[in-house]
Amino acid sequence: GQQLNQSPQSMFIQEGEDVSMNCTSSSIFNTWLWYKQDPGEGPVLLIALYKAGELTSNGRLTAQFGITRKDSFLNISASIPSDVGIYFCAGQLRGNAGNMLTFGGGTRLMVKP
Amino acid sequence: EAQVTQNPRYLITVTGKKLTVTCSQNMNHEYMSWYRQDPGLGLRQIYYSMNVEVTDKGDVPEGYKVSRKEKRNFPLILESPSPNQTSLYFCASSSTTGVNTEAFFGQGTRLTVV
Numbered sequence: 705g706q707q708l709n710q711s712p713q714s715m716f717i718q719e720g721e722d723v724s725m726n727c728t729s730s731s732i733f734n735t736w737l738w739y740k741q742d743p744g745e746g747p748v749l750l751i752a753l754y755k756a757g758e759l760t761s762n763g764r765l766t767a768q769f770g771i772t773r774k775d776s777f778l779n780i781s782a783s784i785p786s787d788v789g790i791y792f793c794a795g796q797l798r799g800n801a802g803n804m805l806t807f808g809g810g811t812r813l814m815v816k817p
Numbered sequence: 818e819a820q821v822t823q824n825p826r827y828l829i830t831v832t833g834k835k836l837t838v839t840c841s842q843n844m845n846h847e848y849m850s851w852y853r854q855d856p857g858l859g860l861r862q863i864y865y866s867m868n869v870e871v872t873d874k875g876d877v878p879e880g881y882k883v884s885r886k887e888k889r890n891f892p893l894i895l896e897s898p899s900p901n902q903t904s905l906y907f908c909a910s911s912s913t914t915g916v917n918t919e920a921f922f923g924q925g926t927r928l929t930v931v
Contacts, residue, residue, distance in 0.1 A: 746922035802848045807860045
């Protein structure tokens, strides 16, 4: 199946810096989801976006559902060491085959204290 | 607490020995699915289920079976495991009837087939 274009693939930043990552697709989605995955663990939902143009925050995290429904970004402000992990975007299309998810390739975030 | 529970977390087995990975969710979700995660290949869907007794193939179904006899359980069955099925497996569930349809994932099962 297709994979979303997620960038950057990895980031190595200093603690306190802001982080921005994004996902783009050639197809439209009903929903955009952002997950964080720690090594050997399952993806944990960070933010869910349901409407085109929607901007949603969860603490230091902010995400937006692109107006074209083909893209989304995630920002993390004032990064801390526990932000380390892999961040995945996922586009969801509700249809005859249920809640199909298409994933981005992930952004590996490393934070230097 | 709303959760998806997989068992076991870790499993080492030999080629050809049938195994089952269990998945259970307590959120009354209709939709459940299995993914495998491999380096460089991301998360790929193996099978999914729209509801009880309704299952269908995902992107990489070969070598796997599933069943959905009850709404809360969705076991993954490897009838004759092979080394290329060594991977990290995730079960996920989501609602198809509500406004919120986000998927919740289990903690994963790391399977090694030798």
